[in-house]
Amino acid sequence: MKRSGLVFGVMVVGIALLLWAGWHNLRERRLAMQQAQENHVVLVPEKAGPAAQTDSQSPEAEAMQMRGKVAPGFTLVTLDGKKVSLSDYKGRPVLVNFWATWCGPCKVEMPWFEEFRKQYAAQGLEILGLADDVDAGKDAIAKVAQKTGVTYPILLTDGKIQKAYGGPDGMDYLPMSFYVDKNGVIVEETAGLGSKDEIEAHIKKIVASGATTAAGGQ
């Protein structure tokens, strides 16, 4: 009787200790998480490699991870008022690039895109520049397009397309580029400014993918 009472007492104390430890751990964990959320800043890494620019561990990256998925379709209007759909380019490699007039890094790579568009024209490459710029007027967008020397279609976004490619809150940063192969699948997704070589390497991937279709796209 005495022994079982002693065992019971030890068990009660043990369970009490466990409960206390659990509560203590929970409190510590919450404090640690709170501190981490307050202090931790996820930057685009120093080496602007596109693969390194999306932190595959972050929830944001998970939400935005489009690689391997079929590119969401869209029909948008150009600065000239023409309707352009992604499906117009079925069977061709397409680089879908989100940019804005206030985004310095975006304007650096736009002339490179223009250069690659010409270089890979025979393989059917098309670049679509989607202006993620709600406040800028058409004139400002056209001015930047002209200044950067791009002749590929510049499309005005509608708010929905940013969510389709960037998640519920739209694009978290710019530039964002999606490399769509001839089968309409996003084979690469990059955030921030990469090097010209990296951009060309991604373009080569989508140009080499699937069956070649004659340029024209319509």
Place this chain on the structure above:
Amino acid sequence: MTGLFAGLLIALPIGLAAQQVGNLDAPVVKPKSYVVYGADQQNVVAGKRSVVELHFRVLDGYHVNSHTPKSELLIPTRIELQPATGVKAEAVEYPTGTSYSFSFDPTEKLDVYTGTFTVRLPVVAEAGTHSVDGTLRYQACDHAACYPPKSLPVQVIFTAK
């Protein structure tokens, strides 16, 4: 019976520890704001022109355009304040920015705020405690990417004596 409880005594802490490690390893959330407002109680002289300061901090690794960026296409940092009873506010005074260039485009000089910056708000206030609500509009970039324009709510609380 005793063995079962002994097992429990060993297994439970292990389970709790495993749960804790798992959660601490969980990814942290990227901030949705790149500028922090440091609200602090301030005192001014009632009925006399005084200056209330608004202290902001740009998170490390980021910069925001100053109030006078060097391009019309860039979005300036600005504050929009709501009228408050008993407070006559004058035009906000912004600090001067510092020169900045992206490493990939050293020719283009930007004018930005980094680290901490202070905006001054001249006021003439009646005696008492006042609260002026407003919004800081800014657009941030880091060294390789830019972030959509943001609105940061601010509440300036001060006492006029």
